[in-house]
Amino acid sequence: MDMPAKPGVSANCRRMSSVLSLVGDKWTVMIVMVLVERPRRFNDIKRTIGGISQQMLTRTLKALDRDGMVSRTVHPTVPPQVEYALTELGYSLSEPLRSLGTWAGKHLELIDENRLRYDTAGNAQADVTARGARP
Template identity: 45%
Template sequence: MPGPCEGWGEDAALIRGILDRVGDKWGILVIAVLRDAPMRYRELQRAVPGISQRMLTLTLRHLERDGLLTRTVYPEVPLRVEYALTHLGVSLLEHVLGLAMWASAHTDEIRKHRNDFDSRQS
């Protein structure tokens, strides 16, 4: 049976970059909080606990560059900017939520393994 990376060829670097983007903690959280409706920057900042302004800005730019979300600027006073998942972002969402649900279901077990490992290292 071929391995999961076989056949990637010249796309290997792009695929690694995409996996890095959606696999980092901020990318996953931003995608998850945008699942229900478009949000403004401050709403996103409140909805993603612990994210700095710089990290939110970088994460939004990277997700927009990869086509996972759109940034819409409304010519109003004051200026209104909203972020929303694209069809591509929505198609990724079910996989991201599946991973998040798996992590949530196994937190106690993983915490125990981490504590056991850490106690052996001391």
């Protein structure tokens, strides 16, 4: 017999899903790890990360600012300079991200081997199908 869901569980899952989709995004991870070192200006972040578009960097910084993980400080200069820094919440996110990075680095070689083995087996299966084995 299935137990009825607790009230609010699905609402909490949806809320948690939106947070996890942001913190699990590769650009979020890279931005947080770059800002752990020190506060930075927009172009410095873009240059340091490399490969991120201006639009994606803007979108991700806004999302991190909205969630309180990044602070945005506008300095009254001409032209105005904007600096981004991690908040206490952002620094707390950097801890599990570092652990995840350490795990990935430790297992990178094994994952590469597994991908190669899988891709090779997948290509062999595709060849069998292409030669006329019909489902």
